[in-house]
Amino acid sequence: MPGPHKWQQRFRTHVSRWTVPREVILDLLSRTSKHMSAKEIYASLYKMYPGIGLTTIYRTLDLLMRTGFINKFTIGDGQSRYEFKSGKKKEHHHHLTCIKCGKIIDYSDFMDEELEFVKKTEETLSKRHNFNVLGHNIEFYGLCEKCK
Amino acid sequence: MPGPHKWQQRFRTHVSRWTVPREVILDLLSRTSKHMSAKEIYASLYKMYPGIGLTTIYRTLDLLMRTGFINKFTIGDGQSRYEFKSGKKKEHHHHLTCIKCGKIIDYSDFMDEELEFVKKTEETLSKRHNFNVLGHNIEFYGLCEKCK
């Protein structure tokens, strides 16, 4: 059972209690580069922590999203997927998805141009539509090597 | 009851039968600028065509998507939304979504940089990952005027 963790302090500014499921779920997502669904997370943790229920997975993922630790997104296969939100700019990425087999490729090429574009677009949209722009999803889709 | 329609011919290259539900659903989507869910479409058509079942709505939407008449996308509220895919380049647009009330703003006043960015990214991703890139979703999200 993990002890206090490096995220505990940051976490505590948002919610009151640091618990094993929160620790373990956040830890798992921070270590993997996969885009996991709630069920996949449940299955991954089951061997080591069979006591953690699927309900708690969902609740925790929602909490982690609302507090900015993870991103939630969908690729159209009917379930939500989650990924750790790295603080490092270098690790920011977008997705290239195969609409046939569901494979997801993270890409982070072009970041300079892209960051510039994103920044400008956010500014423009904020002004023009009086929005408080919080984030963005950029996804390209098509057929992967095997499926095309 | 609508007679043969301007889309019939194009449609027939994909499937064999031109039916009332297909006519009516495609017609509705082509006239509205809303991003409708299956249920909303069902409700819209119910007064005039109470015989059309929700099952057929789903089946037809899937067909229209596969044959390139409409786009399917999600804003994270648990249901899929559909929009007519205009042939005109001018009408291509992206979405700005309010995560609180679900309001969607289409914006198509792209900056040159955005078009440039999309084009370059598609090219590079195609080459680098050997993908056949078919399209993209670009969405910015945040809080709208009323919700922020």
Next chain:
DNA sequence: TTATTAATGAAAATGGTTATCATTATCAAT
């Protein structure tokens, strides 16, 4: 007009996600 069979619609099934509520575990105060 008729035969063929694609398309439909009602109902049931599916599957991801959320709500309910009794129980458990965290943590501040002692």
Next chain:
DNA sequence: ATTGATAATGATAACCATTTTCATTAATAA
């Protein structure tokens, strides 16, 4: 270290969008 208040959990059931099943209906070719 113990305790008490209550936040968090987990099992179950509920919910809801979507899909499957299958008997019936209707579009098209002959």
